[in-house]
Amino acid sequence: VYQDRALGLPPLNRTLARRMMEQTKIYEALQGVRGREPVDLDALETLLVRFSQLVVEQPRVKEIDVNPLLARPGDDGLLALDARVVLHPYTKDDDELPTPAIRPYPRQYIGTHPMGDGVEITIRPIRPEDEPKLVTFHERLSERSVYLRYANLMKLEQRVAHERLARICFIDYDREMALVAERPVEEDDDQIIGVGRLTKQPGRNEAEFAMLVIDEYQGEGIGTELLRRLVEVGETEGLDRITADILQQNHAMQRVCEKLGFDLVQGDGREMVKAVKSLSG
Structure with missing residues (x-):
């Protein structure tokens, strides 16, 4: 050939x-x-x-x-x-010396976290091969969790479409960082139970975060730990601040933000609250 x-x-x-x-x-x-x-x-x-x-x-x-x-x-x-x-x-x-056009997988952000039941989960940056695990992740979300995350009831077939998940899993680590919380499962691959994402904003030295944890593990501190690590990523990457738009009724996410030092202010619309955390100085 x-x-x-x-x-x-x-x-x-x-x-x-x-x-x-x-x-x-x-x-x-x-x-x-x-x-x-x-x-x-x-x-x-x-x-x-x-x-x-x-x-x-x-x-x-x-x-x-x-x-x-x-x-x-x-x-x-x-x-x-x-x-x-x-x-x-x-x-x-x-x-x-020349540097790679694509940033290598950021292994420095891999870590573990103990859950309340004694199981140790892994928190790491997302990888392209995580797509099948994210399909399972989305299949286990309730309509309420989907609505609180996306501010609309995005259908499952939209959320697990290959084109969408390929973009979510195959990312440029210089422009965004997505962390997944992975729990070990007996006789199977580890399952993703939480995802946190930090996306840099064009023209500004800041990023917006988003968070989602499957229902059965909500309230166990996974969202808090994911956000804490996203803040650490933002500090390491030299960002000035991190923000998020949160639905008014998403009180759990607002409490997590306040716990980690975010200020909550009125968003652009009546239904939204903006969470802001300054990292510089």
């Missing part, structure tokens, strides 16, 4: 690595054709992710090329037959 290529910006995650593979002509053959066994696509996916991480973590790498890469069925089916690495000159200062 000639002139077969796919482009991606590092760092890749597993979802983006698989999409790159699917864009190539050779992908069909990798899955196995004419009775041949497929190669280990999960291993190839992992290789692409780690290769992209190498590029991001080693800024002095100017060019790196693995060619050819042998891919064959079996546990040890991936083998780099040749590779070439070009470094930036040692005379170039660190601050002169």
Whole structure:
């Protein structure tokens, strides 16, 4: 197969690595054709992710090329037959080295939090592969929770539409930060039980937050912890202030804001209250 290529910006995650593979002509053959066994696509996916991480973590790498890469069925089916690495000159200062076009996954914002029943949940930035978990998350929300969050009864099929969730999960961490609260489930993947989002406002050094916790875990401090961490993110990112528009009847969210030092003022409309917290000075 000639002139077969796919482009991606590092760092890749597993979802983006698989999409790159699917864009190539050779992908069909990798899955196995004419009775041949497929190669280990999960291993190839992992290789692409780690290769992209190498590029991001080693800024002095100017060019790196693995060619050819042998891919064959079996546990040890991936083998780099040749590779070439070009470094930036040692005379170039660190601050002169290029930086990635896409900000790497912000692992510094990963943490844990104990719940009242003793279960420890993970709070971390959202990832593109969280889309299926968010579908389940939205399926477990009551109409009241949906209304208090969106100020209207957005239908489930709208909330879980692929185009919408793809935008929510695949974000530019320089422009917004979304944290998910994840609770371990026996014999299954962890389930997302809360989501908090901080979105920078164009032309201003401030961000707007939004919060949503599934009904069965409301009132257990998850929203408070998510907002506390979003405030920490805002401080770390150098924002001047954080705001939110909250429905008048959403007293629980207003109490959480007051607990964390937000001022509540009358919003633009009668139905809304604006929460404001200054971070500068």
